[in-house]
Each structure stands twice: as structure tokens, then as C-alpha cells.
Amino acid sequence: MTGGTDSDFPTSLAEPRERLWQALHACDETRAVAVVRGALGATPSTAERTRAAGERVLLELIAPVQARLGEAWAANDITVAQEHAGTAISERCVAAVVDSTASARPGTPAGRVVVACVDGEWHALPARLVSEVLRLRGWRVDYLGAHVPTEHLVAHARYTRARAVLLSSSVEVLLPAAHNAISSCQGAGFPVIAGGAAFGPQGRYARLMRAEWAGDAPGAAALLDGGPRRPGARAVRPPEADLPHLGDEEYTMVLRSKRQLAKQALADVQESFPETRWYNRYQNERTAEDIDHIVTYLATALYVDCPELFARFLAWTADILTARGVPPRCLLAALDSLVGQLKDFPRVFGILHVARGALET
Ligand code: B12
Incomplete structure (x- = not known):
């Protein structure tokens, strides 16, 4: 190579x-x-x-x-x-x-691998860049592009007898879908190398999900050259086998009540900020969308049990709002609403508490 x-x-x-x-x-x-x-x-x-x-x-x-x-x-x-x-x-x-x-x-390929984006992931360019670097380094690459349904990914890896599956994801809310893709590919016997911003600093979420991780295409090439780790005998597994904290059902509860949580949070934000009464339809839709994202990221932080994931997302949202002239303090009102609605659930309460502290500083 x-x-x-x-x-x-x-x-x-x-x-x-x-x-x-x-x-x-x-x-x-x-x-x-x-x-x-x-x-x-x-x-x-x-x-x-x-x-x-x-x-x-x-x-x-x-x-x-x-x-x-x-x-x-x-x-x-x-x-x-x-x-x-x-x-x-x-x-x-x-x-x-x-x-x-x-x-x-290079003329004779070193081996055949599949590169794909996780189901729901539209950021295809990072995966494309990884694919082209691997091709330049002599690998035969089946690049499947954005938003690949997991069952089709596994079927394609089987059909092509891939040496490994390389999974790309950029947005953290897709981590549960990424986990499903990782365990499904491993369950079918394929080594998985994960990469992209969604997998967190130094790939910490990929490791939680028992995938190998590379920060960039040369890193992935090095893993492939060394022979990627073959999945163990217990590869087919439910999510809680890797993430035992899911046993407390808090993730499932937030996910199931997402719509109600977001609706109440929106009502509370509107009450705290009377000026929102004069918002036009577009502004109202964006506010509802932002709150929906907050609840989805909260659920994702619960999934991987990582308060920093939620705090990072809120800091990012605060920057986005500030750049558009919207005061980020409305985020505190949304958080307070969620604290009130979820105070009986210790793990989610802890995540909200950390994020609120980080936002106030
Ligand atoms: C283009 C773009 C889009 C396009 C994607 C089109 C396409 N064909 O790719 C579209 C419009 C679809 C889009 C949609 C969204 N986007 Co967007 N998008 C971007 C943008 C500007 C560029 C993405 C990109 O190509 N990056 C360049 C590559 C080179 O960088 P990279 O990801 O770091 O990839 C390298 C490594 O990570 C690694 N790598 C990546 N994958 C893999 C895999 C393996 C196996 C390995 C080994 C390595 C590896 O190698 C790559 C090459 O060096 C980024 C900004 C950014 N900083 O990336 C936002 C960004 C990723 N998007 C963002 C957001 C929020 C969204 C939306 C949620 C917006 C919305 N409200 O709808 C949606 C989500 C859609 C979805 N479900 O996927 C945010 C994510 C923030 C966050 N905290 O999660 C970003 C960071 C923008 C920002 N500055 O805030 N987006």
C-alpha cells in the first residue's frame, strides 16, 4: 500500500x-x-x-x-x-x-471493503473522501453513499464478501442507528471500522459500541493493512449488552414521550418569552424544531450516558442562535421545562443539570 x-x-x-x-x-x-x-x-x-x-x-x-x-x-x-x-x-x-x-x-486490489453512511445520515462527502483515499491506497471500495438501511448494508457486505465495513456518521443523534448497524454487521461476521464526528472525541462512542475507530482515512487504511479485528462470538447482541445503563429504561421513556416533552417545553418557552407571541410562522416553526432537537439530543446523551454530548450540543445551539440574533437564554427556559417534567428520573436529571451549568457559565 x-x-x-x-x-x-x-x-x-x-x-x-x-x-x-x-x-x-x-x-x-x-x-x-x-x-x-x-x-x-x-x-x-x-x-x-x-x-x-x-x-x-x-x-x-x-x-x-x-x-x-x-x-x-x-x-x-x-x-x-x-x-x-x-x-x-x-x-x-x-x-x-x-x-x-x-x-x-494500484493494479491488483488489496481487498474489497464497503464504505457506507449510517441509516439516516445525509453527510455523504466524508465517506466519499474516505473511499477515494482507500482506492488510491489500493483497496477495492464499494461506496454506498448516504442513508444506507442496515439490512441492505449487511446484505451487500455478504454479497461482496467484504473484508470490513466502514461506517460514517456526522450527527450524534444517529448513534442508536449506528449501534444497530455496528452490531448487525458484526453479527454477520464483518469487522467494523467507524469514523466521523458523530462518534465523539477520539471515537469514544464507537468504542462503547465495540467497533474499531479511525479518525481519518489513513488511520482506517492502517487498521485494514493490519487486519481489522474480527467480531467475537457474542457479536449478535441487544444494545444493553454494550450499554448496561439502558436497563434503567430512561432512554426509552424519553424517546417515547418525546412529542409531549417537546410540546410542553415549547409552551413553557412561549410563556417565559411573551415576545414569541409576535413570531411569524417561520420563526415559530424554527423554535419548535430547535426544541425538538434538544429533546432528541437529550435522548442520545442518555443512550450513550454522556452528559458532555448534550452540553456540547447546547453550546453549539447557543452559538447558532446568537449568530442569528436570537437570545440563547431561551434555551435555559427550555431546559427548566425539561427539568420540571423529568425530575423523577435521576440519569436524565443529571444530564440536564450538567448542561444547564455549562450554559450559564
Ligand atoms: C455539507 C453538510 C451538510 C449537507 C450534506 C450533503 C452531503 N452530500 O454530504 C446536508 C445539507 C445534507 C446537511 C444536513 C444536515 N446537517 Co450538515 N453539514 C454539512 C457540512 C457543511 C459539511 C460536511 C462535510 O462534508 N464535512 C467535511 C468532512 C471532510 O469532514 P469530516 O466530517 O470531519 O470527515 C472527515 C473525518 O471525520 C473522517 N471520517 C468521516 N467519516 C468517516 C468514516 C470512517 C470509516 C473513517 C475512518 C473516517 C471518517 O474522514 C473525513 C475526511 O477527512 C458540515 C460542517 C462540517 N464541519 O463538517 C455540516 C454539519 C455536519 N451539519 C450539521 C447539521 C446540524 C446538519 C443538520 C441536522 C441540519 C438540519 N437542521 O437539518 C442536517 C442533518 C442531516 C442528516 N440527518 O444527516 C452540523 C452538525 C452539528 C452537530 N453538533 O451535530 C455541522 C457540523 C454544521 C455546523 N457547523 O454546525 N449537512
């Missing part, structure tokens, strides 16, 4: 990164592809150098610019439409790298 750096390739991609960002910002696909092709270098090179250049352009040029797109959206500097256009251009840039490096790919 190949990888590593190339002495002919620029040591810093800072300048092309800025130019790619400007092209994405201007929704200019032609300019973006030209930047990518320029960074790949026009001079003929060895296959190994071409592969190394391709990998760096994918991971050090396209990926960080795409992440910057998310930061700009969060800061309310670009619209949702610009973010969508930018993502479509990034996909086109990945395709340009694939075209330019196709002839340099």
Missing part, C-alpha cells in the same frame, strides 16, 4: 485552500475544479507521487474547505443554499481528483 508525502508537491496547501474557498463562496464550479487540478500538479510524475498528491488534495485541500463551509453557515455568513451549492462543487472537485489519478491506482 502507498501513502506519505512527495517532495515535489507543495509543502503547504494554504494558498490553494484560500482560492478554493473563494471559488466555493462564489458558487464557481469551473474555478474550483481549476484550483484542484492546479494543486494536483501538471508535471508528469510517478504513479506513487500522483497517488500521494491525490490523497493530500482530498484531505488537506477539499476536506478543510468543506469544513469551513460548515463554519460559515453556522456563523450565518452564508445561506443554506450557498452551503448546498458549495457541497455540490466539493463533490465535483473529488471527481476531478478521481479522474486525474485514475491511471495511477
Whole structure:
């Protein structure tokens, strides 16, 4: 397998990164592809150098610019439409790298693997980047894209006799679905390597779910090269086998009463903030959506028993609201409502308490 750096390739991609960002910002696909092709270098090179250049352009040029797109959206500097256009251009840039490096790919594949997004996950570009790096490193990759139903994922892994299944997820609310995919794939005998922001700092949630974890595509390649861990005999298992705290049923209770919890929290927020009476339909819908997300993240924090997950989400939501001129103190009213509604449940109460403290500081 190949990888590593190339002495002919620029040591810093800072300048092309800025130019790619400007092209994405201007929704200019032609300019973006030209930047990518320029960074790949026009001079003929060895296959190994071409592969190394391709990998760096994918991971050090396209990926960080795409992440910057998310930061700009969060800061309310670009619209949702610009973010969508930018993502479509990034996909086109990945395709340009694939075209330019196709002839340099290693001939005989090292093995066949499946790369897929968890059921419900629409962030496909991270999985695509991982797939293309693995291809450049000699793996045959079946890239299944976004939102792959677990039963179809397992069936495809079986059909292709995959060496491993690589699962990508970006949003934490999908952790229960990710857990189901992990245990289903392992139950069918496939090693699983998980990755993406949803799996938490240093992949802590992947490890809770007994999957291997890699922070990036080269990390996944290293695990594959070393022979990924085969699932043990007790691979088919209910969620509480990995997460014994689920035995207290608090997760199930919050999930089942989600609609009622959110409805009451919305009513309490509206009572605490009389100005919400003058909200238009769009603003009312966004407020209801935000509260719905809060309850869903609360349930997810219960699932993995991690108060920090909920606190992180609230800090993120506070930043999003502040950037849009909405006072984040309305989050405290929503939390107080949930504390009142859930005070008899010790674990959920603890999570709300930690988050409230973090939000007040
Ligand atoms: C583009 C985008 C979208 C697009 C995705 C389209 C597509 N084709 O991918 C759309 C519009 C669908 C979308 C929807 C949503 N999004 Co969005 N999105 C983004 C954005 C801007 C870029 C995602 C991306 O491509 N990142 C670039 C890649 C390179 O970064 P990466 O994820 O770190 O991936 C690397 C590593 O993590 C690793 N890796 C990833 N997967 C794997 C797998 C394996 C096996 C391995 C080894 C490694 C690995 O390797 C990758 C390459 O280096 C991010 C911002 C961001 N910072 O990422 C937000 C972001 C992820 N989205 C966010 C949100 C909130 C949402 C929505 C909930 C919005 C909404 N209200 O509807 C929905 C959720 C939809 C869903 N259920 O999936 C938030 C998540 C915040 C949070 N706390 O969870 C982010 C962070 C935006 C932000 N700044 O706040 N989004």
C-alpha cells in the first residue's frame, strides 16, 4: 500500500485552500475544479507521487474547505443554499481528483471493503473522501453513499464478501442507528471500522459500541493493512449488552414521550418569552424544531450516558442562535421545562443539570 508525502508537491496547501474557498463562496464550479487540478500538479510524475498528491488534495485541500463551509453557515455568513451549492462543487472537485489519478491506482486490489453512511445520515462527502483515499491506497471500495438501511448494508457486505465495513456518521443523534448497524454487521461476521464526528472525541462512542475507530482515512487504511479485528462470538447482541445503563429504561421513556416533552417545553418557552407571541410562522416553526432537537439530543446523551454530548450540543445551539440574533437564554427556559417534567428520573436529571451549568457559565 502507498501513502506519505512527495517532495515535489507543495509543502503547504494554504494558498490553494484560500482560492478554493473563494471559488466555493462564489458558487464557481469551473474555478474550483481549476484550483484542484492546479494543486494536483501538471508535471508528469510517478504513479506513487500522483497517488500521494491525490490523497493530500482530498484531505488537506477539499476536506478543510468543506469544513469551513460548515463554519460559515453556522456563523450565518452564508445561506443554506450557498452551503448546498458549495457541497455540490466539493463533490465535483473529488471527481476531478478521481479522474486525474485514475491511471495511477494500484493494479491488483488489496481487498474489497464497503464504505457506507449510517441509516439516516445525509453527510455523504466524508465517506466519499474516505473511499477515494482507500482506492488510491489500493483497496477495492464499494461506496454506498448516504442513508444506507442496515439490512441492505449487511446484505451487500455478504454479497461482496467484504473484508470490513466502514461506517460514517456526522450527527450524534444517529448513534442508536449506528449501534444497530455496528452490531448487525458484526453479527454477520464483518469487522467494523467507524469514523466521523458523530462518534465523539477520539471515537469514544464507537468504542462503547465495540467497533474499531479511525479518525481519518489513513488511520482506517492502517487498521485494514493490519487486519481489522474480527467480531467475537457474542457479536449478535441487544444494545444493553454494550450499554448496561439502558436497563434503567430512561432512554426509552424519553424517546417515547418525546412529542409531549417537546410540546410542553415549547409552551413553557412561549410563556417565559411573551415576545414569541409576535413570531411569524417561520420563526415559530424554527423554535419548535430547535426544541425538538434538544429533546432528541437529550435522548442520545442518555443512550450513550454522556452528559458532555448534550452540553456540547447546547453550546453549539447557543452559538447558532446568537449568530442569528436570537437570545440563547431561551434555551435555559427550555431546559427548566425539561427539568420540571423529568425530575423523577435521576440519569436524565443529571444530564440536564450538567448542561444547564455549562450554559450559564
Ligand atoms: C455539507 C453538510 C451538510 C449537507 C450534506 C450533503 C452531503 N452530500 O454530504 C446536508 C445539507 C445534507 C446537511 C444536513 C444536515 N446537517 Co450538515 N453539514 C454539512 C457540512 C457543511 C459539511 C460536511 C462535510 O462534508 N464535512 C467535511 C468532512 C471532510 O469532514 P469530516 O466530517 O470531519 O470527515 C472527515 C473525518 O471525520 C473522517 N471520517 C468521516 N467519516 C468517516 C468514516 C470512517 C470509516 C473513517 C475512518 C473516517 C471518517 O474522514 C473525513 C475526511 O477527512 C458540515 C460542517 C462540517 N464541519 O463538517 C455540516 C454539519 C455536519 N451539519 C450539521 C447539521 C446540524 C446538519 C443538520 C441536522 C441540519 C438540519 N437542521 O437539518 C442536517 C442533518 C442531516 C442528516 N440527518 O444527516 C452540523 C452538525 C452539528 C452537530 N453538533 O451535530 C455541522 C457540523 C454544521 C455546523 N457547523 O454546525 N449537512
